[in-house]
Amino acid sequence: MSTTSGATGPVVRAGGDFQEPPRTPGGVALCGACRERGTCRLGVERERLDEDGVARFALTCPRDQEGGPDVAHGGWTAAVLDDCLGHLPLLHRVLSVTAELTVSFVKPVPVGRPLEVSARVERREGSRWYITGEMVLLPTRAVLARASGIWVTRDQGHFARHADWLAEQDER
Numbered sequence: 001m002s003t004t005s006g007a008t009g010p011v012v013r014a015g016g017d018f019q020e021p022p023r024t025p026g027g028v029a030l031c032g033a034c035r036e037r038g039t040c041r042l043g044v045e046r047e048r049l050d051e052d053g054v055a056r057f058a059l060t061c062p063r064d065q066e067g068g069p070d071v072a073h074g075g076w077t078a079a080v081l082d083d084c085l086g087h088l089p090l091l092h093r094v095l096s097v098t099a100e101l102t103v104s105f106v107k108p109v110p111v112g113r114p115l116e117v118s119a120r121v122e123r124r125e126g127s128r129w130y131i132t133g134e135m136v137l138l139p140t141r142a143v144l145a146r147a148s149g150i151w152v153t154r155d156q157g158h159f160a161r162h163a164d165w166l167a168e169q170d171e172r
């Protein structure tokens with residue numbers, strides 16, 4: 001894990017340890033803000049890469065992500081699809097960042113109900129991974145949302161270069 005000094009102490013750069021990110025007992029790779037609490041604040045509970053190449057995620061929309069009555073805020077749906085689809089390269093020990101993401105909101109997503117997200121690689125071109133996925137309601141598997149996007153592979157210096165770029169911005 002890479003760290004640097006910050007105003008409030010060492011700053012952990014999520015992604016600096018991309019080959020072995022901290023994971024929950026359910027196998028969920030933890031991003032920066034979730035590492036201290038040890039759970040995914042978006043409500044992803046389990047993650048695995050199956051032999052068919054599809055990554056499957058068990059999740060529940062937390063109550064504090066409610067938008068309309070008893071249904072998820074659309075930003076939660078987009079965020080968790082971004083998270084799950086972006087974990088697929090990580091399950092292959094490759095760090096990537098989202099370059100593009102398209103979300104179709106098919107049905108309102110109920111809060112507090114078991115859901116599954118699946119993600120698959122459609123193709124790879126150069127450093128680009130074209131990934132699609134969907135969110136279904138369990139146990140019926142009714143489709144609630146679909147997503148597709150492009151993830152671009154990065155080396156370990158990605159976040160350090162960004163910190164340098166931001167420091168240059170601050171000097172202007």
Ligand SMILES: CCCCCCCC(=O)SCCNC(=O)CCNC(=O)[C@H](O)C(C)(C)COP(=O)(O)OP(=O)(O)OC[C@H]1O[C@@H](n2cnc3c(N)ncnc32)[C@H](O)[C@@H]1OP(=O)(O)O
Binds near residue numbers: 018
């Ligand atoms: C568990 C912990 C893991 C933590 C993981 C964290 C993951 C994230 O932070 S995702 C956050 C949201 N996404 C981001 O912050 C990304 C912000 N954007 C960027 O950093 C850059 O624009 C980035 C990397 C996508 C492209 O940078 P750029 O300098 O253009 O790269 P460049 O080398 O020119 O292009 C690289 C490739 O990307 C492609 N590309 C760039 N932008 C796009 C785009 N918008 N759409 C499609 N392809 C694109 C280029 O065509 C090129 O493809 P190839 O190498 O196959 O020819």
